[in-house]
Amino acid sequence: MKETKFSLIVPIYKVEPYLKRCLDSIVNQTYKNIEVILVDDGSPDGCPKICDEYAAADNRISVIHKQNGGLMAAWIDGLKKATGEYVYFIDSDDWITLNSVSDYAEVINNCHPDLISNSFLITSSKKELIKKGMEYSKTGFLAGEDFAEFKAAFMREDFKCEYYRWNKIFKREILLNNIKFCDTKVALFEDINIVFPVMQDIKNIYLMEKPSYHYFVREDSMIRASFKERNITDRERVLKALISVLQDKNINDKELVCKLNYFFLICIIDEIIRAKVNRRQNFKNAQKSYIINNELKDILQNYLSGYRKKVYLNFVKSHFCTVRLLRFIGKLKWEIKSKLLGGDKKNKERN
Numbered sequence: 001m002k003e004t005k006f007s008l009i010v011p012i013y014k015v016e017p018y019l020k021r022c023l024d025s026i027v028n029q030t031y032k033n034i035e036v037i038l039v040d041d042g043s044p045d046g047c048p049k050i051c052d053e054y055a056a057a058d059n060r061i062s063v064i065h066k067q068n069g070g071l072m073a074a075w076i077d078g079l080k081k082a083t084g085e086y087v088y089f090i091d092s093d094d095w096i097t098l099n100s101v102s103d104y105a106e107v108i109n110n111c112h113p114d115l116i117s118n119s120f121l122i123t124s125s126k127k128e129l130i131k132k133g134m135e136y137s138k139t140g141f142l143a144g145e146d147f148a149e150f151k152a153a154f155m156r157e158d159f160k161c162e163y164y165r166w167n168k169i170f171k172r173e174i175l176l177n178n179i180k181f182c183d184t185k186v187a188l189f190e191d192i193n194i195v196f197p198v199m200q201d202i203k204n205i206y207l208m209e210k211p212s213y214h215y216f217v218r219e220d221s222m223i224r225a226s227f228k229e230r231n232i233t234d235r236e237r238v239l240k241a242l243i244s245v246l247q248d249k250n251i252n253d254k255e256l257v258c259k260l261n262y263f264f265l266i267c268i269i270d271e272i273i274r275a276k277v278n279r280r281q282n283f284k285n286a287q288k289s290y291i292i293n294n295e296l297k298d299i300l301q302n303y304l305s306g307y308r309k310k311v312y313l314n315f316v317k318s319h320f321c322t323v324r325l326l327r328f329i330g331k332l333k334w335e336i337k338s339k340l341l342g343g344d345k346k347n348k349e350r351n
Helices: 016-027 047-057 071-081 100-111 144-156 172-181 192-201 230-248 254-277 283-288 290-303 306-318 322-341 345-350
Strands: 006-012 034-040 061-065 086-089 115-123 128-131 140-143 168-171 204-216
Touching: 006 016, 006 071, 006 100, 016 034, 016 047, 034 047, 034 071, 047 061, 061 071, 071 172, 086 100, 086 172, 100 115, 100 140, 100 204, 140 144, 144 192, 144 204, 168 172, 172 192, 172 230, 192 230, 230 254
Parallel strands: 006 034, 006 086, 034 061, 115 204
Antiparallel strands: 086 168, 115 128, 115 168, 140 204
16 A cells, blocks of 8 residues: 655744754654645754755755745645655644554544544643544544534534644645635735635545644743734735635535634634733833724724613723723623624513
């Protein structure tokens, strides 16, 4: 039987203290039929040199040196160069277990799934815990009715299911068919930009319980960085991209569109909370920022009406005590969820 070839793509930027750990976990895989594409995204530290050293020592490794263009642009460049049937994205500060690819190859030989999603280990300097990739009642190969039930649950659960790119093995052809939806200007929520359209195209999936990916939590990572106005605009760009996915694929699902709006709306509100409760920032400046004065008002204008809108708008103008803000946000989320999603019978009776 012909061995499946895997393309392992590693976007790299300012990770010199962690890069060798990542690359060692890749080159020492027990499964050997792999190509490794390192994408140096204009890293200003010692990463480019490390990449070249590993490539010189292992002919399975190729390096792309490019000007800094962001994480998504980096892995897209790697994907365009890939030749494997399946693609595995690995972030350069993370690492994988030595039999990771071998486990995936075994699954592929048995059922040839469109997508594999596995559990992973969240690691920090203080602790390590196992997290399931998909919180779903079934595991293993899902196709036919089983897959239809899974996909319905995945797409309907208020997007609580994960959309990580790095704990999945993708068929390369499905990725290539969907990179047109990726907005390379986005820094946050970039994973959902590719996983969401892929989920619309796949016909089956393999859910693997065995964790093989170590996700390393860094204090200086992008996702933990301080609040920026871009945190809002990125979410807006991704939302528009996902709506365009549904339009392009002729998916007329009003409930799903509603879910998307609700999910990103709550993310925006949570960013506003973050701006308020982060004591490293000046509350008064946050109150006067573009986000508070415009974005939150737009949310209220678009999704509420009548008395509630008036009350909340007055609140935004005058009350910014943290405790009161949190209570306000809680009420606002409930109002928006009721407006967008209808709520359950009990909630409707309250109205």
